[in-house]
Amino acid sequence: MMKISQIIKELDLELISGEKGLDNETNGVYSGDLLSVVMASAKEKQIWLTVQTHINIVAIASLIDISAILIVEGMEVEEDTIEKSNELGIPIIRTNKTTYEISIELYKLGIN
Amino acid sequence: MNNSKDKNKIKLEYSIISNDFKRAGETSSNIKSILKKVGIDNKVIRKVAIVTYEAEMNIVIHSYGGNIKLMVEGNNIIINAYDKGPGIEDISLAMKEGYSTATDEVRELGFGAGMGLPNIKKCSDYFKIESSTEGTRLLIKISF
Ligand SMILES: Nc1ncnc2c1ncn2[C@@H]1O[C@H](COP(=O)(O)OP(=O)(O)OP(=O)(O)O)[C@@H](O)[C@H]1O
Ligand SMILES: [Mg+2]
Numbered sequence: 001m002m003k004i005s006q007i008i009k010e011l012d013l014e015l016i017s018g019e020k021g022l023d024n025e026t027n028g029v030y031s032g033d034l035l036s037v038v039m040a041s042a043k044e045k046q047i048w049l050t051v052q053t054h055i056n057i058v059a060i061a062s063l064i065d066i067s068a069i070l071i072v073e074g075m076e077v078e079e080d081t082i083e084k085s086n087e088l089g090i091p092i093i094r095t096n097k098t099t100y101e102i103s104i105e106l107y108k109l110g111i112n
Numbered sequence: 113m114n115n116s117k118d119k120n121k122i123k124l125e126y127s128i129i130s131n132d133f134k135r136a137g138e139t140s141s142n143i144k145s146i147l148k149k150v151g152i153d154n155k156v157i158r159k160v161a162i163v164t165y166e167a168e169m170n171i172v173i174h175s176y177g178g179n180i181k182l183m184v185e186g187n188n189i190i191i192n193a194y195d196k197g198p199g200i201e202d203i204s205l206a207m208k209e210g211y212s213t214a215t216d217e218v219r220e221l222g223f224g225a226g227m228g229l230p231n232i233k234k235c236s237d238y239f240k241i242e243s244s245t246e247g248t249r250l251l252i253k254i255s256f
Contacts, residue, residue: 036227039162040234052222059137063144063161080134
């Protein structure tokens with residue numbers, strides 16, 4: 001298990017919102033952009049890698065107990081998504097890297 | 113909190129507004145936190161969360177609006193989702209994984225994988241779907 005705050009530091013990620021959840025712990029990664037597929041397959045405590053940025057991603061993360069949402073490819077995150085993330089304390093973090101590139105880094109960090 | 117007593121008092125009802133993407137997910141989130149408070153098992157909560165979320169989103173995206181009701185009866189969580197139409201033309205097609213009539217606009221947001229109804233069925237111990245032009249109705253039971 002590793003804290004989201006530590007992963008942000010180690011991989012030099014950008015914290016966008018949801019600071020209250022920085023102590024959340026994770027030991028796995030899920031990647032996907034089709035929401036119903038994510039809903040069915042992502043597991044609790046995973047970090048969710050996606051290019052989706054609208055408010056619904058926070059609801060999904062909260063419903064299935066995702067530890068943090070990691071936005072890839074530097075996508076712009078909408079204002080109401082940020083608000084919801086702050087309200088629920090689910091961190092949204094961001095990287096300019098691709099899903100593949102950041103997955104390798106997470107793996108090397110021991111998240112697998 | 114006395115669990116078994118409180119569980120059986122649960123009777124929830126929410127109205128779901130068509131196309132309201134901002135509030136979408138609030139009903140399922142609310143249900144989840146209430147079930148958590150009365151000490152329902154996490155595995156059961158996950159199933160209920162998936163079922164209510166997918167039902168909620170289908171009402172938001174595909175219908176003119178509707179309602180979701182949830183109650184606890186003995187060891188069953190009973191969920192009723194119904195809307196005011198336009199209904200599903202071919203139910204067996206709609207139940208197929210990957211079948212979706214979602215518009216490009218909502219697909220861009222990540223909806224329209226055609227997995228919502230199959231997810232609901234997978235998570236349910238009992239599942240019934242009825243539909244006409246007057247509306248669509250789901251009856252779901254999840255046992256704990
Ligand atoms: N309440 C409803 N009213 C009218 N049509 C519906 C309703 N629910 C589902 N449908 C129809 O059934 C199809 C399949 O639904 P399903 O939930 O499985 O997939 P989806 O909503 O299209 O995509 P996803 O749920 O994966 O985001 C829908 O595309 C739609 O045509
Ligand atoms: Mg659906």
